[in-house]
Amino acid sequence: MPGLFDSFTFKGLTVKNRIMMSPMCQYSVEARDGRPEDWHYVHYVSRAVGGAGLIMIEMTDVHPDGRISDRDLGIWSDDHIPAFRRVIEACKEYGTKVGIQIAHAGRKAESESLNPSAPSAIPFSEKFRVPHEMSQDEVEAMVERFAQGAERAVQAGADTIEIHGAHGYLIHQFISRISNKRTDKYGEANQFASEVIQAIRKRIPEEMPLLMRLSAVEYAEGGYDLEETIERVRLFRELGVDAFDLSSGGEAPGGPGPIRTSLPGYQVPFAEAVRQAVNVPVIAVGNLDDPKVAEMVLQNEQADMVAIGRGMLRNPYWANEAAIELGHDPVLPRQYERAF
Numbered sequence: 001m002p003g004l005f006d007s008f009t010f011k012g013l014t015v016k017n018r019i020m021m022s023p024m025c026q027y028s029v030e031a032r033d034g035r036p037e038d039w040h041y042v043h044y045v046s047r048a049v050g051g052a053g054l055i056m057i058e059m060t061d062v063h064p065d066g067r068i069s070d071r072d073l074g075i076w077s078d079d080h081i082p083a084f085r086r087v088i089e090a091c092k093e094y095g096t097k098v099g100i101q102i103a104h105a106g107r108k109a110e111s112e113s114l115n116p117s118a119p120s121a122i123p124f125s126e127k128f129r130v131p132h133e134m135s136q137d138e139v140e141a142m143v144e145r146f147a148q149g150a151e152r153a154v155q156a157g158a159d160t161i162e163i164h165g166a167h168g169y170l171i172h173q174f175i176s177r178i179s180n181k182r183t184d185k186y187g188e189a190n191q192f193a194s195e196v197i198q199a200i201r202k203r204i205p206e207e208m209p210l211l212m213r214l215s216a217v218e219y220a221e222g223g224y225d226l227e228e229t230i231e232r233v234r235l236f237r238e239l240g241v242d243a244f245d246l247s248s249g250g251e252a253p254g255g256p257g258p259i260r261t262s263l264p265g266y267q268v269p270f271a272e273a274v275r276q277a278v279n280v281p282v283i284a285v286g287n288l289d290d291p292k293v294a295e296m297v298l299q300n301e302q303a304d305m306v307a308i309g310r311g312m313l314r315n316p317y318w319a320n321e322a323a324i325e326l327g328h329d330p331v332l333p334r335q336y337e338r339a340f
Contacts, residue, residue, distance in 0.1 A: 003298055008053075018298055021044075022309035023056040024313060026043060029073060044090075050318060051318075055098050057101060058073060065116070069114075070113050084158075100153040107124050110128070118170070119173050120180055154204050154205065161210055167213075167215060167250030171192065172215060174191070175192075178251050209242040211243050212241045230278060244281075247285050265286060265287060266287055292326070294322070
């Protein structure tokens with residue numbers, strides 16, 4: 001059975017191990033212009049040094065008003081490309097593949113300097129502003145913005161693209177009955193996401209895998225369930241998504257609760273269900289910081305890769321320590337060999 005340190009190939013991309021650094025916002029663009037800065041360079045390159053097989057760069061927005069905060073990364077301009085290329089090229093020197101998660105925050109834009117927009121004029125909660133309800137022309141223009149963002153990611157050297165369709169951001173807002181009350185064609189749950197997938201697929205190389213993060217369930221009254229997600233995955237796979245990153249929640253205040261989230265691998269059953277039902281590569285995420293748990297998920301064939309989030313925030317060398325704990329040789333560069 002495959003383990004953490006076996007390689008994995010999907011579409012035309014092979015990663016050296018099955019460890020993905022989960023995309024995690026840093027809110028650290030001091031210039032507030034969307035470009036990666038020195039913090040991002042050190043942050044991501046250190047995880048490449050630490051042995052991650054795939055680094056997914058944090059939520060990177062396709063429009064200035066699509067950020068959660070005005071310190072988020074962006075890819076709405078060609079001016080962003082060189083700064084991303086600097087980070088990506090440095091990570092690749094250590095054999096790590098790099099993707100960019102492209103997104104739009106929609107009604108969850110928080111900074112007062114940003115103007116939230118959404119499928120319907122429904123705020124996320126009483127603490128959030130009422131978003132602008134997008135016109136059909138604005139929705140169609142947003143599809144093109146996602147495609148352009150993906151194209152820029154390719155130009156920056158990304159090995160893969162991940163569409164952020166989870167956690168209550170814009171694509172999820174169109175998918176969800178909680179936030180989408182439209183009566184035009186974009187009132188259909190999968191319409192906007194489907195157009196984004198098709199537009200991006202046309203703008204990236206044929207051999208490049210396209211990933212998508214989805215919230216498998218919403219933890220909210222009236223929200224969709226896992227069976228609906230499985231049907232959605234079938235459709236999105238036909239449209240060109242090659243692997244799915246399965247998380248949960250985000251489209252309504254509240255969530256799974258602290259007891260559930262404290263359980264190791266609490267979201268793994270979502271990934272496993274999708275994998276079995278659709279026979280598509282999946283990435284499991286959610287409290288998989290214990291290497292033995294992560295290894296078990298792979299060996300039990302519940303997922304094809306695991307995404308490590310907070311574990312890698314605490315320790316950029318998580319992959320190396322996992323290798324040692326599981327009885328493998330260290331995976332750090334030669335400069336550190338004498339430490340072992």
